[in-house]
Amino acid sequence: MQKSNVLVEALNMNGGDGPYSYAENSSYQRGAVETAEEIISRDIASKFDTKQLSSISPSPICIADFGCASGSNSLIAVHGIVEAIEAKLRSQGIDSKIIEFQVFFNDLVTNDFNMLLTSLPSERRYYAAAVPGSFHGILFPRTSLHFAYSSCALHWMSKLPDEVTDEGSPAWNNGRIFYIGAPNEVLEAYSSQFAKDMDSFLSARAHELVSGGLMALIVPAFPDGVLSLQTTNATEIQLLESCLVDMAKIGIVSEVEVDSFNLPAYYTSPKELKIVIEKNGDFTIERLETLKNPKRHIAMPNLRARTMFWRALIEGMIDKHFGEGVADELFNRYSTKAAQCSLFMSPERPSSVMLIAVLKRKDYLLGKK
């Protein structure tokens, strides 16, 4: 239980701009961001509600990116959103020049905000602010945001499901680091935690967004009907897992440590995500589809890039759980194993996908949810 919280506290993408940093190793995520941009711009053009802007005393338009990390993907996304809203304002005959924008960059308090803030363009169309804290809770005053965005972040859970590290539970996930290849109880524990987290996220955003406010979410997922075991991600995680098990066998890490280590992430599916959003009830679903990410397969066969990708994601957790120094050994072993693996020679194997959901905050009576 304690372990699981420690892990989630270490859930920051590698900071700075060194070779293992998230900033240098997030081109896969950038592909998704860029592909989504056009779709989001179109939805802003048709669905962004300008009625909420008073023509007499125009308030700023407030935008927040939840889970911005330290890299530049967030800046690209935010730039696109601001441009699309400006275009929408102009199309409505509103003088977009008098409208001010305020953009909030959110991530966990352990995120490298210094890196993010120093990389802000000096010429920009918006006032910028960094907001620390878990997006599973409320981070802004009520009805203070007009547009919410989150990319490649919602698969990270607020905590590991308790059962997974509980020896007495049928969902105890010993000898594995993820739910892939595990008993069904483990998958169910992960899925149930994801549903709870997603509901918390939606309720918090419902507090923060104005009536009619839009939200665009890019969520890593497995396609409906694809068994997770068949995907490249499954192979990659299982390779990592087997390296850790090997390291436990020769005493570099302990078996107990491997048993208690689990990735606090979950790949949802289009069907499952739809159910969670509908059950929450605060938003209408304006769009929910799989993103056609043209860069997905390009990144895939490059073994070094994929190793760095995983390292940027999970090194913080490995350090926290196993101690410093283990990550070097782990990723050396991973490179060696992966080089012998057919995965990187068959890029056509199904992989995880990115879902894009565009949601609209339902109107609500004040004082009620």
Next chain:
Amino acid sequence: MQKSNVLVEALNMNGGDGPYSYAENSSYQRGAVETAEEIISRDIASKFDTKQLSSISPSPICIADFGCASGSNSLIAVHGIVEAIEAKLRSQGIDSKIIEFQVFFNDLVTNDFNMLLTSLPSERRYYAAAVPGSFHGILFPRTSLHFAYSSCALHWMSKLPDEVTDEGSPAWNNGRIFYIGAPNEVLEAYSSQFAKDMDSFLSARAHELVSGGLMALIVPAFPDGVLSLQTTNATEIQLLESCLVDMAKIGIVSEVEVDSFNLPAYYTSPKELKIVIEKNGDFTIERLETLKNPKRHIAMPNLRARTMFWRALIEGMIDKHFGEGVADELFNRYSTKAAQCSLFMSPERPSSVMLIAVLKRKDYLLGKK
């Protein structure tokens, strides 16, 4: 010219929480913050305007601290301001529980925001955000703030006056690092830059604050009628200066480097500050007086604490201008010289003071300044 900009870019208080950090060496500033707190609370009780808060759809009350640095002084100040506003709301029969607060922590982009954000109390009465950028420019949307605060920051200038590093100017400040003991032209150049900077600061805040919005400023100054040369600060800066001159003589730094190094800071006076605020015209002066700081003299005779105080303030600039390693040598020499100096045996000598100004944003017609 270029040098002066480089210096101001390095104008960040030492980050982190190590022995030379601002966080560990700002108890002098904390004394001022704590003394001011009571005065600010009283002024909030009598002058904070609650009419701007709609009872139907209450907006958050937005507070900004300009020049927050990385330490905890800012958190203490902000806590006091929020409590005082809550008390005022209750006294007006407003249910303060339904009012949300949003606090923005501003400093230069080079500030250690990671340190600041990780030291935020987890249980707090406000939503927090960090805002990077120079407070001499506009940092927030128009009429988006209800209360502005700045402590021990406004003496830092946006740039060195050009003349001071211009060999052809009568204000060329060769062989010195400050205006103390310099020709009158140097003092005038500093004073004129301070007036410009203060006017920019006030105009920017006038854009951001609501009509009737309050601003509390704690500004380091010399008392009216006290010649700056007589103060302890003057002695301390001249000691630093003489160490640098000594180091130039034996070639540790170059003479040219010392000639071009000047501290981009200015101690105003009560009279001068009043003139600058009145000339700007956006604010009424609700209070302008010298703070009685009980901790001032306590800190004074402690040589080590004062050395650390100066180091936390200017090490970044020393590193940037003279290169790494020079600071160690400089502050070793400083300690030795200071130990032989009568200054630390006579704490009753006049020192710089802190002014407290409480200003109110004048009402204005929309579209006009």
